[in-house]
Amino acid sequence: xxxxxxxxxxxxxxxxxxxxxxxxxxxxxxxxxxxxxxxxxxxxxxxxxxxxxxxxxxxxxxxxxxxxxxxxxxxxxxxxxxxxxxxxxxxxxxxxxxxxxxxxxxxxxxxxxxxxxxxxxxxxxxxxxxxxxxxxxxxxxxxxxxxxxxxxxxxxxxxxxxxxxxxxxxxxxxxxx
Amino acid sequence: xxxxxxxxxxxxxxxxxxxxxxxxxxxxxxxxxxxxxxxxxxxxxxxxxxxxxxxxxxxxxxxxxxxxxxxxxxxxxxxxxxxxxxxxxxxxxxxxxxxxxxxxxxxxxxxxxxxxxxxxxxxxxxxxxxxxxxxxxxxxxxxxxxxxxxxxxxxxxxxxxxxxxxxxxxxxxxxxxxxxxxxxxxxxxxxxxxxxxxx
Numbered sequence: 548x549x550x551x552x553x554x555x556x557x558x559x560x561x562x563x564x565x566x567x568x569x570x571x572x573x574x575x576x577x578x579x580x581x582x583x584x585x586x587x588x589x590x591x592x593x594x595x596x597x598x599x600x601x602x603x604x605x606x607x608x609x610x611x612x613x614x615x616x617x618x619x620x621x622x623x624x625x626x627x628x629x630x631x632x633x634x635x636x637x638x639x640x641x642x643x644x645x646x647x648x649x650x651x652x653x654x655x656x657x658x659x660x661x662x663x664x665x666x667x668x669x670x671x672x673x674x675x676x677x678x679x680x681x682x683x684x685x686x687x688x689x690x691x692x693x694x695x696x697x698x699x700x701x702x703x704x705x706x707x708x709x710x711x712x713x714x715x716x717x718x719x720x721x722x723x724x
Numbered sequence: 725x726x727x728x729x730x731x732x733x734x735x736x737x738x739x740x741x742x743x744x745x746x747x748x749x750x751x752x753x754x755x756x757x758x759x760x761x762x763x764x765x766x767x768x769x770x771x772x773x774x775x776x777x778x779x780x781x782x783x784x785x786x787x788x789x790x791x792x793x794x795x796x797x798x799x800x801x802x803x804x805x806x807x808x809x810x811x812x813x814x815x816x817x818x819x820x821x822x823x824x825x826x827x828x829x830x831x832x833x834x835x836x837x838x839x840x841x842x843x844x845x846x847x848x849x850x851x852x853x854x855x856x857x858x859x860x861x862x863x864x865x866x867x868x869x870x871x872x873x874x875x876x877x878x879x880x881x882x883x884x885x886x887x888x889x890x891x892x893x894x895x896x897x898x899x900x901x902x903x904x905x906x907x908x909x910x911x912x913x914x915x916x917x918x919x920x921x922x923x
Contacts, residue, residue, distance in 0.1 A: 615837065639805055639806060664917065697868075
């Protein structure tokens with residue numbers, strides 16, 4: 548796809564809005580990125596989306612770099628730059644200003660209440676991410692088994708996620724999926 | 725550590741040094757510290773950040789680190805990116821925040837662009853398709869586990885939290901309603917419920 552101005556503006560606006568709604572971090576906005584990129588605008592198909600999510604999880608660095616991959620796929624280097632700045636810029640500016648007054652309200656009752664209200668929403672958003680990604684990635688029984696085995700191992704053991712990703716990659720290479 | 729027993733940090737906004745013993749890091753220190761964290765940040769960058777700041781460089785006490793992290797969890801957006809900004813800003817103001825932010829994002833950004841180029845050229849190659857065919861469902865499984873770990877304590881408590889959680893997951897994950905509208909309804913509702921519960 549060509550990196551024309553309209554697409555870059557759309558990327559900038561949509562990802563900036565998402566960054567300000569991303570309660571609970573990058574994992575919370577995966578469903579909205581999927582809705583925008585796959586369902587609404589047809590920037591990529593289901594398989595490409597789950598591929599990019601997988602790459603962003605396997606690579607070092609924060610999970611939020613998923614948006615860089617998406618931006619690159621949609622509009623090349625300029626797209627990658629725009630999505631990264633839109634996702635990581637606005638909240639960093641907010642953090643700078645709120646960091647200066649945090650001491651004044653960190654113990655205030657309203658702050659504690661607002662946070663108590665927002666935490667279950669952020670957990671619900673991560674749950675939504677799990678639903679969207681599972682439905683997109685599990686195209687056959689073998690894939691569903693890998694998802695279930697990875698989820699169970701990550702939930703009940705302290706094994707590094709990298710081992711699980713590596714093992715799953717080997718299983719794929721061996722033609723098991 | 726003697727300062728851990730001292731009174732809470734002063735409310736001055738003029739970026740106080742973290743402790744008397746350690747010098748305030750320069751802009752270059754901030755950039756390089758976060759750059760190094762991303763180099764070692766396989767599988768989550770938060771533990772590495774804490775180790776470097778609290779244990780190695782001693783720029784923050786454990787309490788100060790927790791305080792900064794609590795603020796970053798309160799803010800929207802990627803927590804760890806917010807942390808670079810809050811910390812850089814405390815040490816060296818707005819330009820310090822930029823130095824820390826840039827140091828943290830530069831390498832992952834370059835890496836992801838490289839991955840994007842690779843995916844564009846070889847994404848359809850048989851070997852790549854096979855590997856990603858295994859990794860994609862595993863990556864989904866990791867998020868399932870993360871969601872389950874976060875949700876477990878909520879279902880042990882009494883109150884509106886489990887209902888808010890399920891309603892949000894249903895609206896976004898199954899109904900696929902736009903995030904903006906769901907948040908405009910859920911956030912005030914949930915905060916009001918939390919306010920009502922505490923009385």
